Amino acid sequence: MTERVKLTIDDIPVEADKGAKILQAALDAGIYIPHLCYLPEADLPFGGCRLCYVEVEGRGLVTACTQPVSEGLVVRTDTPGAARLRRTAFKLMIAYHDLDCRKCWKNKKCELQKLAPKLKVKLKTPEEFRALPTEQLPLDTTNPYLRYDPNRCVLCGKCVQICTIRNGKSLIDFVNRGYETRLALSSSMTLIEENCPSCGQCVAICPTAGLEPQSGLEALMDRTGEE
Amino acid sequence: MTAAHLENEEQIAEEIGKILAQYERDRSRLIPILQRVQQVFGYLPRKAIQEVSSHLGMSDIQVHGVASFYNHFRFTPLGKHPIQMCMGTACHMVGGGLVLEALKRTLDIEVGGITEDGEFSLDRVACIGCCGLAPVMVIGEKIYPKMSPSRVDEALVNLKMTSSPAEQEEGEGENRSG
Numbered sequence: 001m002t003e004r005v006k007l008t009i010d011d012i013p014v015e016a017d018k019g020a021k022i023l024q025a026a027l028d029a030g031i032y033i034p035h036l037c038y039l040p041e042a043d044l045p046f047g048g049c050r051l052c053y054v055e056v057e058g059r060g061l062v063t064a065c066t067q068p069v070s071e072g073l074v075v076r077t078d079t080p081g082a083a084r085l086r087r088t089a090f091k092l093m094i095a096y097h098d099l100d101c102r103k104c105w106k107n108k109k110c111e112l113q114k115l116a117p118k119l120k121v122k123l124k125t126p127e128e129f130r131a132l133p134t135e136q137l138p139l140d141t142t143n144p145y146l147r148y149d150p151n152r153c154v155l156c157g158k159c160v161q162i163c164t165i166r167n168g169k170s171l172i173d174f175v176n177r178g179y180e181t182r183l184a185l186s187s188s189m190t191l192i193e194e195n196c197p198s199c200g201q202c203v204a205i206c207p208t209a210g211l212e213p214q215s216g217l218e219a220l221m222d223r224t225g226e227e
Numbered sequence: 228m229t230a231a232h233l234e235n236e237e238q239i240a241e242e243i244g245k246i247l248a249q250y251e252r253d254r255s256r257l258i259p260i261l262q263r264v265q266q267v268f269g270y271l272p273r274k275a276i277q278e279v280s281s282h283l284g285m286s287d288i289q290v291h292g293v294a295s296f297y298n299h300f301r302f303t304p305l306g307k308h309p310i311q312m313c314m315g316t317a318c319h320m321v322g323g324g325l326v327l328e329a330l331k332r333t334l335d336i337e338v339g340g341i342t343e344d345g346e347f348s349l350d351r352v353a354c355i356g357c358c359g360l361a362p363v364m365v366i367g368e369k370i371y372p373k374m375s376p377s378r379v380d381e382a383l384v385n386l387k388m389t390s391s392p393a394e395q396e397e398g399e400g401e402n403r404s405g
Contacts, residue, residue, distance in 0.1 A: 169285050173292040186288040189273065 007073035016069045021045060023052050023064035026077070033077050034086055034118055036093075036111060036207055037156040038065045041165060046157050050089035051115065055079040083119075090119050095129035097208070098136075098151040104209050111207030112154070143187040145198040145217035148172075150182045153210030159183065159202035171196050183210070236274050242267065243278040254283050261294055270301045303341045306348030308386050310334075311365040315354030322375070323362035327351060329376035330364075333383060346387070 003018040009026050016025035024040065026033050037049035045065040052064040057074035059067070061081055076082070094112065101107050101123065116123045140148035155174070160183070163170040171186035187196060203211045246263050250256045257279070264275045271294055280290040294300040312318075312327045331337060334347050341348040355363050360372035364382070371382055 170289055171286050173286070173288045175288070175292045175295045177296045184288050184291065186286050189276065189287040189291060 005069055005071045005073075007069050007071070007075060009075040010077055018069070020069050021065055022054060022056070022062075022067045022069055022073075022075055025069050026064065026075070031077065032118075033064050034090075034115055035065060036115065036154075037158055037161075039158055039161045039165075039205075042161045046161055048155070048157050049093070051086050051119070053082045053085040053089070055082045061085060087119050087121050090115065090121050091126040091129070093154045094121075094123065095126060095132070096134060096151075097154060098149075099123060099125055104152065105212065106152075106209035110209065137182070140185055140188055143185050143196060143214075145196065145200070145214055146185075146203050147212045147214055148183060148185055149210055149212060152208050153183055154208055155181060155183070156207060158205045158207065159211060162201045162205050166199060166201050167197065172202055239268070239272050239274045240278055243275050247278065247282045250282075252282060252284065254285065257283060257285070257290065257293060261290075261300060265300060268304075270304045273302075301339065301350075303339060303348065304345070306341050307346050308348075308366050310347055310349045311352045311355070312349070313353075313355045313361070313363040313365070314351045315358065315361075317358035318354075318362040321361045325376050326362050326364060326374045326379060329379040333379055347383070 004015050005018050006013060006015055007022075007025065008014065009022070009029065009031050012029065012031060014025055014029040014031070016028065023033055023035055023038060033052050033054060035049065035052040037046045038052065039046065045063075047063055047066045050063060053061055054064045054067075055076045056062055056067065057076075064075075064077075097112070098104070101110070101113065104110070107113075113123060137150040140150075157174070159172050160170045160174065163172050172183055173186075174181055175184040176182060185196075198217055200213065200217050203213045203217060243264065246260065246267065249263075250260050260279055260282075261271060264279065265271055268275065276290050276294070277287050280287040283290070294302075310330060312323060312330060314323055314327065327338070330349055334340075334342050334349060336342055336347070336349055338349055338351050352365075355365060355370070357363060357370065357372070360370070362374045364371040364374045366382065366386065371378070374382075
């Protein structure tokens with residue numbers, strides 16, 4: 001049996017497996033911490049979205065998905081510092097996101113729409129980023145089963161993680177650097193037949209409208225559903 | 228030694244095979260392999276990325292992702308006259324961006340691209356090291372100091388001339404062809 005440790009999160013006593021991360025311990029105990037890129041089945045936390053900042057006594061502000069629990073740890077999810085960092089992270093995420101939600105096929109099913117009220121951020125391009133130039137980027141339509149929309153992707157990396165878990169090597173990955181960072185599909189380099197098993201996991205896990213299923217995939221997912 | 232003249236995919240694959248034979252099938256070798264490939268070809272051909280990825284058991288897009296992260300790696304061959312436009316702080320402040328725009332417009336290529344005839348390739352670099360001459364453009368080995376958009380045509384015309392042997396004399400002294 002794995003060793004258990006006791007900690008407190010927002011004054012609530014919580015017990016968790018030794019080595020577990022604060023975020024998982026909190027979620028298991030029914031305490032909500034905002035998060036987006038976290039995937040429980042991944043070997044290592046991705047730690048990319050920066051939405052799960054919490055304050056740990058003696059350690060300061062940390063991302064809950066990367067910090068392991070330890071005996072007697074005192075975690076606060078509601079300090080002004082943590083809230084401010086989470087809001088900044090979210091604003092950066094939506095700074096270049098296409099926020100014309102009414103025209104988006106993911107409207108009302110989008111994770112960003114669920115997160116915004118929890119973080120007390122309006123789902124509008126934040127004031128400080130409004131002066132920056134925006135351009136519509138072309139969609140990647142090389143894969144017949146799915147379509148990648150860089151204008152709606154927030155680079156959370158969930159599809160990369162799930163594809164690595166499922167296929168051993170990711171057929172979708174980050175390319176370029178900094179402001180130019182996008183995801184790219186393997187099919188944009190080679191032919192789909194040799195590569196993508198079209199399992200649809202990446203589309204299913206995408207929190208935004210970054211990956212959109214195409215008719216080929218829907219048919220396939222329906223078929224596997226019947227079996 | 229460069230093998231940039233190899234256009235044929237089979238030839239590229241053969242050449243890559245020779246390179247890969249010298250490296251273990253281990254992901255940690257990825258960057259050394261890519262560096263070697265670029266040394267031989269002058270750039271990373273798409274075929275090379277496919278060959279390297281299958282050698283290391285990675286997907287092609289993972290290899291592309293790593294390579295595209297680093298400015299060192301390029302995906303298009305260098306032109307006969309490789310153009311580097313400095314975008315360091317000094318050059319940026321005195322209008323390097325306008326010169327770059329003029330280059331893009333005149334050559335009808337994007338940064339990182341190459342003209343259809345293979346004569347010119349265009350890149351932006353961080354600093355050449357002679358900020359007093361800003362904005363600076365470098366073509367091949369020759370430095371073009373205090374550039375302006377209007378001087379772009381002038382610089383390129385001379386190079387175009389030397390490219391056709393009949394008109395070699397007219398471009399004399401203005402450049403050395405790559």
